[in-house]
Amino acid sequence: xxxxxxxxxxxxxxxxxxxxxxxxxxxxxxxxxxxxxxxxxxxxxxxxxxxxxxxxxxxxxxxxxxxxxxxxxxxxxxxxxxxxxxxxxxxxxxxxxxxxxxxxxxxxxxxxxxxxxxxxxxxxxxxxxxxxxxxxxxxxxxxxxxxxxxxxxxxxxxxxxxxxxxxxxxxxxxxxxxxxxxxxxxxxxxxxxxxxxxxxxxxxxxxxxxxxxxxxxxxxxxxxxxxxxxxxxxxxxxxxxxxxxxxxxxxxxxxxxxxxxxxxxxxxxxxxxxxxxxxxxxxxxxxxxxxxxxxxxxxxxxxxxxxxxxxxxxxxxxxxxxxxxxxxxxxxxxxxxxxxxxxxxxxxxxxxxxxxxxxxxxxxxxxxxxxxxxxxxxxxxxxxxxxxxxxxxxxxxxxxxxxxxxxxxxxxxxxxxxxxxxxxxxxxxxxxxxxxxxxxxxxxxxxxxxxxxxxxxxxxxxxxxxxxxxxxxxxxxxxxxxxxxxx
Amino acid sequence: xxxxxxxxxxxxxxxxxxxxxxxxxxxxxxxxxxxxxxxxxxxxxxxxxxxxxxxxxxxxxxxxxxxxxxxxxxxxxxxxxxxxxxxxxxxxxxxxxxxxxxxxxxxxxxxxxxxxxxxxxxxxxxxxxxxxxxxxxxxxxxxxxxxxxxxxxxxxxxxxxxxxxxxxxxxxxxxxxxxxxxxxxxxxxxxxxxxxxxxxxxxxxxxxxxxxxxxxxxxxxxxxxxxxxxxxxxxxxxxxxxxxxxxxxxxxxxxxxxxxxxxxxxxxxxxxxxxxxxxxxxxxxxxxxxxxxxxxxxxxxxxxxxxxxxxxxxxxxxxxxxxxxxxxxxxxxxxxxxxxxxxxxxxxxxxxxxxxxxxxxxxxxxxxxxxxxxxxxxxxxxxxxxxxxxxxxxxxxxxxxxxxxxxxxxxxxxxxxxxx
Numbered sequence: 001x002x003x004x005x006x007x008x009x010x011x012x013x014x015x016x017x018x019x020x021x022x023x024x025x026x027x028x029x030x031x032x033x034x035x036x037x038x039x040x041x042x043x044x045x046x047x048x049x050x051x052x053x054x055x056x057x058x059x060x061x062x063x064x065x066x067x068x069x070x071x072x073x074x075x076x077x078x079x080x081x082x083x084x085x086x087x088x089x090x091x092x093x094x095x096x097x098x099x100x101x102x103x104x105x106x107x108x109x110x111x112x113x114x115x116x117x118x119x120x121x122x123x124x125x126x127x128x129x130x131x132x133x134x135x136x137x138x139x140x141x142x143x144x145x146x147x148x149x150x151x152x153x154x155x156x157x158x159x160x161x162x163x164x165x166x167x168x169x170x171x172x173x174x175x176x177x178x179x180x181x182x183x184x185x186x187x188x189x190x191x192x193x194x195x196x197x198x199x200x201x202x203x204x205x206x207x208x209x210x211x212x213x214x215x216x217x218x219x220x221x222x223x224x225x226x227x228x229x230x231x232x233x234x235x236x237x238x239x240x241x242x243x244x245x246x247x248x249x250x251x252x253x254x255x256x257x258x259x260x261x262x263x264x265x266x267x268x269x270x271x272x273x274x275x276x277x278x279x280x281x282x283x284x285x286x287x288x289x290x291x292x293x294x295x296x297x298x299x300x301x302x303x304x305x306x307x308x309x310x311x312x313x314x315x316x317x318x319x320x321x322x323x324x325x326x327x328x329x330x331x332x333x334x335x336x337x338x339x340x341x342x343x344x345x346x347x348x349x350x351x352x353x354x355x356x357x358x359x360x361x362x363x364x365x366x367x368x369x370x371x372x373x374x375x376x377x378x379x380x381x382x383x384x385x386x387x388x389x390x391x392x393x394x395x396x397x398x399x400x401x402x403x404x405x406x407x408x409x410x411x412x413x414x415x416x417x418x419x420x421x422x423x424x425x426x427x428x429x430x431x432x433x434x435x436x437x438x439x440x441x442x443x444x445x446x447x448x449x450x451x452x453x454x455x456x457x458x459x460x461x462x463x464x465x466x467x468x469x470x471x472x473x474x475x476x477x478x479x480x481x482x483x484x485x486x487x
Numbered sequence: 488x489x490x491x492x493x494x495x496x497x498x499x500x501x502x503x504x505x506x507x508x509x510x511x512x513x514x515x516x517x518x519x520x521x522x523x524x525x526x527x528x529x530x531x532x533x534x535x536x537x538x539x540x541x542x543x544x545x546x547x548x549x550x551x552x553x554x555x556x557x558x559x560x561x562x563x564x565x566x567x568x569x570x571x572x573x574x575x576x577x578x579x580x581x582x583x584x585x586x587x588x589x590x591x592x593x594x595x596x597x598x599x600x601x602x603x604x605x606x607x608x609x610x611x612x613x614x615x616x617x618x619x620x621x622x623x624x625x626x627x628x629x630x631x632x633x634x635x636x637x638x639x640x641x642x643x644x645x646x647x648x649x650x651x652x653x654x655x656x657x658x659x660x661x662x663x664x665x666x667x668x669x670x671x672x673x674x675x676x677x678x679x680x681x682x683x684x685x686x687x688x689x690x691x692x693x694x695x696x697x698x699x700x701x702x703x704x705x706x707x708x709x710x711x712x713x714x715x716x717x718x719x720x721x722x723x724x725x726x727x728x729x730x731x732x733x734x735x736x737x738x739x740x741x742x743x744x745x746x747x748x749x750x751x752x753x754x755x756x757x758x759x760x761x762x763x764x765x766x767x768x769x770x771x772x773x774x775x776x777x778x779x780x781x782x783x784x785x786x787x788x789x790x791x792x793x794x795x796x797x798x799x800x801x802x803x804x805x806x807x808x809x810x811x812x813x814x815x816x817x818x819x820x821x822x823x824x825x826x827x828x829x830x831x832x833x834x835x836x837x838x839x840x841x842x843x844x845x846x847x848x849x850x851x852x853x854x855x856x857x858x859x860x861x862x863x864x865x866x867x868x869x870x871x872x873x874x875x876x877x878x879x880x881x882x883x884x885x886x887x888x889x890x891x892x893x894x895x896x897x898x899x900x901x902x903x904x905x906x907x
Contacts, residue, residue, distance in 0.1 A: 312879075315872070
């Protein structure tokens, strides 16, 4: 008996529009909506929608024996909701079959796992909340952006309560070992690891329609035969790929849909089942621990993070971005939060890659820019503007700790004022009842009783003087008002 | 293998990129070994490097018999050429050119520059080539640029050896399309008579194929390269006390180089950035117009003209620069961005330059796209990572572009021609 575990990734970033240095400080809208709309609609029509339809048919036909998992980034979900809402409906339908598992990841498909643990946790929560809201599932298995994984990430993921994580089969980590087993993490032994079978996955997503490939044409028969040929003890085949491999990377004419559709029939003949990652975790036992001291991913020949962080441009951009992470999390402005999410998408850094070899050519294929330098320039211009906006909210001259305590005081004060207001209201009502209308209600200013009441209600006199001083410094917080106007 | 090359310039007395490229290629071929190169120039000064090529001056080659003795020749041209060679050449005079104005040695005088009577000088050069071709034994003939095509053709007719012409530029580049019919016909004639044509970029190759109607299989691109700089130049430093960023344009201020786009981009950047200065180094017929334009854009206080720079001054200028820009409208190759990169200066070049075909770690823009140019300038002076990445990667890249590789390509081409 063997098991195939299918998992598809869907991600789209919010692409930046051409943003010139003249726009810094003047224009706070950064996105190329036209391109986003165009791309997601095209991919959805050619790939996502027909593929969903196919999966639904397959699940119905095979009596729920066919199962898959999805990982959809928050930004992709937002775009799909906005431009292709029918996809969300179709996904809900799939979710309702019970044969589809949704995986957890960072909301913005970001690199926060490598740079900003707090942000990482926040984003994973935000993403899982979104999945729950749309599909009613709480993800149990975690998959990081582009399968980036190392021991530190494993610890974080485990501490957030995940049972398993999905990652790549980097040769420098696996060595002689096969990806066709369940592993566990060295740093968090209870966290199970599912590794991508790179060869068999890429046979479908990259080589399927290549006539120069020795195994062309690939048929379901042949493919299942390969899996069957694997050594007896290798029972797990993890096929991880981008969802747009079905219909976009491998066009419909190549017969990719028919190929996938035929898999369950041949699999059944060979006693091969389809499991979701959660099933895999509960049914298999890990064979060994994997130590991954340096981050690995599923991209490029090196299977490392050099596609996003390989050159100084990328490193600088990421560093600059996460240098304001703590600040942004203090902000309450909704638009700042949103831009913060969108700017974190790993794609922006991918476009800045200067790998000029064959490996790197895939970078220029996906990039909307004609060169990595233009990508960097554009991104940094946007980031400069974004940073000024954050700065306008809270000046950089106050350090985070101080700011934090100030914000806390302000918030406490707000709560207290509200509480006192309520009390005043209540008392006034009582007065009105008690005095049978003899007291003129309109006469006392609303503020006046508040002052009067205060000494009576003041339970924390120590707080007051401290709170008074920052009152002057409330100014930055109040600036929210002009910022909001720009909406 | 013996090659007879005809050129017009040779360092250190150069007027443009042609001399540098001819020198680099010759040296690169010599480094590949087994090459015996004779290089003819109109007027040698005697201080040309001679270790890898035998230099012959056209103005030292007799076309009319004069009865002079060894000592006299030694005193006249001894510092430029071996006197014995003068007598070898004299033995191969093939016609009576006494009707021409010749000097006491029976030689025609050359300016070696680009004078008013350039066409006459080109013609004289080809007369001299006849004598040289009869004297010097060679396997192949190689003519650098249109000025020497007639000489190459003549030598080919005399010796029957294959002729390679090297197109460093065409008149379409120099004139933005308004070609001079005489120049065009000389170029076309050279290309028709050549056994093979080498162009310095695919851009030029296309021009040769499309505008001159040459069969594509006869045209090969061999990109130019750069000579490594010496320690002294590499160690030049920016002047102390430099506080603002310097953005430099370096070259002839002519229509071909697109100076007006540089001024327009400068205006955009300067209206947003305070600590930047723009420098236009060079001279040319559009200089006054550019000064007026800078004044009109109200940026004259931070836009400077240095006039013509030569020799070391060029490198001092580069050492003080943070960005180098070459917005050429049409540039067959354009060696100066490579020199800027050698000095560690991030470069912005137009997509219409030949060197854009081989460079990755530069910013490429359309020459007319002043917005993109301004964006790139801003990015380099504002974001340190951008500056450092371009500087370091550019340096690493340009150090790989060496003449010996170009030389090997040319030698290979020679072999194919000779064995044909």
